Amino acid sequence: LMVWxxxxxxxxxxxxxxxxxxxxxxNAGDYIFYTDxxxxxxxxxxxxxxxxxxxxxxxxxxFTGVPGTATYYGLIMTVYTWVAKGAWFALGYPYxxxxxPIWLPSAMLLDLAYWATKRNKxxxxxxxxxxxxxxxxxxxxxxxxTVADPLExxxxxxxxxxxxxxxxxxPQVGKFYNSPVALGAxxxxxxxxxxxxxxxxxxxxxxxxxA
Numbered sequence: 001l002m003v004w005x006x007x008x009x010x011x012x013x014x015x016x017x018x019x020x021x022x023x024x025x026x027n028a029g030d031y032i033f034y035t036d037x038x039x040x041x042x043x044x045x046x047x048x049x050x051x052x053x054x055x056x057x058x059x060x061x062x063f064t065g066v067p068g069t070a071t072y073y074g075l076i077m078t079v080y081t082w083v084a085k086g087a088w089f090a091l092g093y094p095y096x097x098x099x100x101p102i103w104l105p106s107a108m109l110l111d112l113a114y115w116a117t118k119r120n121k122x123x124x125x126x127x128x129x130x131x132x133x134x135x136x137x138x139x140x141x142x143x144x145x146t147v148a149d150p151l152e153x154x155x156x157x158x159x160x161x162x163x164x165x166x167x168x169x170x171p172q173v174g175k176f177y178n179s180p181v182a183l184g185a186x187x188x189x190x191x192x193x194x195x196x197x198x199x200x201x202x203x204x205x206x207x208x209x210x211a
Contacts, residue, residue, distance in 0.1 A: 058199025133188025
């Protein structure tokens with residue numbers, strides 16, 4: 001009975017975590033809508049995506065103890081986001097304008113850290129956390145620069161995430177020294193260790209609750 005209960009709870013939790021992670025990051029690919037503040041929002045969104053990926057993937061990974069499950073978790077989030085981004089396409093936005101955040105490579109690095117250190121949880125937190133935090137902004141910037149004519153497209157279509165009265169009159173160009181990737185990766189490298197540790201702690205709490 002306990003094995004059955006544990007497995008059911010495990011699958012229930014992973015669906016809840018993955019769905020909520022996706023809901024919380026559903027607009028994380030829409031940096032370009034904030035045309036005046038694109039790099040600022042890119043940095044903030046990079047940290048929020050790192051949080052949701054690191055916590056959820058680490059929780060799932062340490063729960064199963066099987067390297068590869070973090071990548072599977074990243075895939076779940078990606079597919080959910082593809083479906084959600086289909087709404088933009090339905091509103092008339094072109095495919096080459098819709099940005100879906102890239103989580104899979106960072107999740108694969110998390111799996112690699114866990115596998116290479118022979119399932120050492122502390123190494124996973126330290127190495128895996130740093131790898132996720134540093135890699136995610138980089139992959140998403142590569143993703144972002146593939147968007148065709150972002151400014152032209154952004155002004156051609158309405159911006160549902162930023163009402164006209166909120167549009168900044170004087171954008172602070174260079175506030176982050178024109179390096180959102182460096183700032184996102186730097187902050188992510190530090191914060192992701194904490195995020196990953198939280199994922200491990202959630203796993204511990206789950207086991208105690210089911211014991």
